[in-house]
Amino acid sequence: MIPTQGCFYLGAYRAFSSFRDAFLLIHSVSGCSWGALAFHQMGRQDDVRQACTMIHENEVVFGGEDKLASGLEILKDHRPQRVFVLNGCPADMIKDDIQSVIDEARCPFPVHWMDTAGYMGSAREGFISAMRYMAKLAEKPEDAGAGADRAVPSVNLIGIALDDPRSEADTEAIRRMLEPKVRLNACLPMLTEESLRRFADADLNLVLRGFEQVGEDLRERLGMPYITVDYPYGAAGSAEFLREVDRALGTDHGAEIEEGLARAAKAAEKALHPLRLLYQAEAAVAGDYARASAMKRFLRDEAGFRISAYRDDLDPHEDQSIWLDRVRDSGTTVVFGSSFERCAEDEMPAKLIRFAYPVTDEIRLGYQPYAGFDGLDFLLSDILSGVLSFPYRREGQFQPREF
């Protein structure tokens, strides 16, 4: 099992399902639909916007086009604003003529299809391909800029999926950091019909590291400039994020940065003793590249951890059991990962901080970001509370390191 590798379909599903006003029609076997939904739905049980054509053996033998056509007919009754058709491996193998079926269905709403057969690549590749597909839906409005407050520059944020843990809270934290000097215009793939319409109106795209190809596409097609930014974890990460925006837009968040750093210092002072105890403790990090690389930097450069093991989805081929052995052998204190790293908590005296997709065993309601200056409070609180609650901490086995 290699969780960071996943499959092309799963990554594409994550992007397309992030379009809040869209409905998904999964043309595949039920497992493709159920599995992706299970990861998506755990933290958002009020958000089920998908159906499955349920390919069975008969469709593999006789073709699945009739079932797809039926699925589209049924969807018409639900009057969705937009539909994304995703196919799993079987529909690609039997070469259903999906586009023609969609054309013939003459749906009174836009229906988009991208070949998302799982074996076409990793989840990361599927996620990026789907984001690139969605980016093509953005068009320059004829009345570009009309009505908008042009005195305030605006940005789009690219790379956070709806089912990423804390996606909405992190986006809100980033919005709060930027505003009022810079307006957060839209997010990709977390779009709505309304935000899609104004997407191309932004002055700058902020592309999370690793998703530059999406920014390139938008630059080439719509002339939208972009900068690459790191996921803003920690005070230094948040400050750097704002400085990058300022450099690109000519804005000045100097006062906000100063205030944020002061808040962070104050928070650190409150928890100085346990923070000192954790200095140079080992931390392992696993997740998607955008988050994992930024979290590693925060932990190493700002929180004072030593990174004992690291993996991301740029090179996802290491088996999960081998990765966990590495973590186990390193004497790691805190593991930053997804629910797939839960056994680190079960089998080792290590605390798991769930910051990467998928999180299926923790529900966060309300505003609890990890990103931005606001997020630092929650992140530090979770790390420290987790470590302090170790059983062996209570038995007096947890000793501070020399520093």
Add this chain to the structure above:
Amino acid sequence: MKKICIYGKGGIGKSTVTANTAAAAARAGSRVLVVGCDPKADTTRVLMHRTIGTMLDAHMKSGGTPDREDVLHQGAFGVMCMEAGGPRAGEGCAGKGISLALDDIRELEIIEETSPDLLLFDVLGDVVCGGFSTPLRAKAADIAYIVTSSDYMSIYAANNIAGCIKKFALRGGCRLGGLIFNERSALADSVPVERFAKAIGTRIIGTIPMDPEISRAELHRMTVIERAYAEGRQGAVPPSVRVFEDLARFMAENDQGCIPEPLPVEELEAIGEEIARRAFGDEEF
């Protein structure tokens, strides 16, 4: 550019028609690309004088889209040759293999880079599954030709293929350009083939004569075109050569294709009875 695919019952002479038409067109000055879409990978043997490595073998070896130079070869008269290839007999899914090979061709931008005047897909036997219909779909090929003899089962297969072409033609895909009648049969009779062609809404665009020089050339790993025009060759040009030259001209110029209307089995059976009446004088069925 004319994008053409050749279909027909297994063993009916599709590869022979494809390779010889390609050679004739190239000899006349056209840039020609031939893509063999059969796991046996035998379409281009007579153009290359050998069997060439396939796209899918290269795909397996490289673990993804292969390099262009590993899959694109130049044969007789400069005809550019590729073989999709496929799994070993009795294993895997050849149809998926064909669609994957065509994806690789797109990925490598081979058609854009080679910019052929004539692109010929030679597709395995009948349209047995979704994968083998890939060339018929929109943007892959524009016109399909079906090779058939006057054997009943060959016409039966042609009718089946016509049904598939109809489906995709109605969706804006490939249309039927006509039938190519191959006389290589114990019952070489054009009348029932003409009747069938008319009934489904098309016509015979060429008749390949029973010419032993075709088989002889194949034994020499050559097209009959190349062998006929080989330096120092004595004697008259074999009759099949002119036919392939005419076919090449026709395919290069023809833009017309129909949406065929396949026959119900009763009408096919009636054609079968006509074949028997004409060949054997049978009246009772």
